[in-house]
Amino acid sequence: MRNFLRRVSDYRHQLLHRPGLGWLGSWLDQPACWSLNRRKVARGVALGLCAGLLPGPPKRFSALVLALLLRVNVPAALLATLYSNPLTILPLYFLAYSCGLLLLGDPAAGTMSQPPAWGELAWWQWGRQMLDWLLALGWPLLLGLLVLGLLLSTLGYVAVMVSWRCAVVRNWKNRKAARGSC
Numbered sequence: 001m002r003n004f005l006r007r008v009s010d011y012r013h014q015l016l017h018r019p020g021l022g023w024l025g026s027w028l029d030q031p032a033c034w035s036l037n038r039r040k041v042a043r044g045v046a047l048g049l050c051a052g053l054l055p056g057p058p059k060r061f062s063a064l065v066l067a068l069l070l071r072v073n074v075p076a077a078l079l080a081t082l083y084s085n086p087l088t089i090l091p092l093y094f095l096a097y098s099c100g101l102l103l104l105g106d107p108a109a110g111t112m113s114q115p116p117a118w119g120e121l122a123w124w125q126w127g128r129q130m131l132d133w134l135l136a137l138g139w140p141l142l143l144g145l146l147v148l149g150l151l152l153s154t155l156g157y158v159a160v161m162v163s164w165r166c167a168v169v170r171n172w173k174n175r176k177a178a179r180g181s182c
Contacts, residue, residue: 048080100144
């Protein structure tokens with residue numbers, strides 16, 4: 001994973017020279033947003049996991065903007081948003097809604113109204129009906145998304161910090177063994 005992030009970080013210079021992206025150069029060419037240290041990558045993953053709960057393309061845009069503003073690792077934040085996709089977003093929202101109902105003390109926990117069917121609707125009509133459906137879910141969904149986002153962010157941050165530390169310790173032991181030390 002580290003090598004992949006390093007290749008993406010090196011690719012940023014080529015990306016900034018593409019037509020139409022030059023105006024983003026001052027924002028995207030910040031070394032702090034591309035550095036590969038444990039804290040920046042862990043914060044980027046946490047930010048990406050939290051932003052991944054937004055529906056559709058705004059999740060990646062919000063992850064990018066927040067990563068640039070908070071100066072965390074941009075590729076890690078963008079990669080971490082990929083866990084939510086059209087196949088997983090509805091189960092995630094159901095989990096968030098159920099969690100919100102449970103936290104609000106609603107006896108109807110675990111039930112959710114039927115989402116709009118795609119059927120013969122145009123994409124903008126379906127999108128509008130989907131937005132109306134999400135707004136009708138209200139406070140339980142909002143509270144559940146907040147709690148789920150915080151939980152996923154915390155778990156992602158801890159997982160990156162622990163796995164990074166384990167990799168460092170393993171490398172230390174391998175180098176020590178290669179030198180012939182006990």
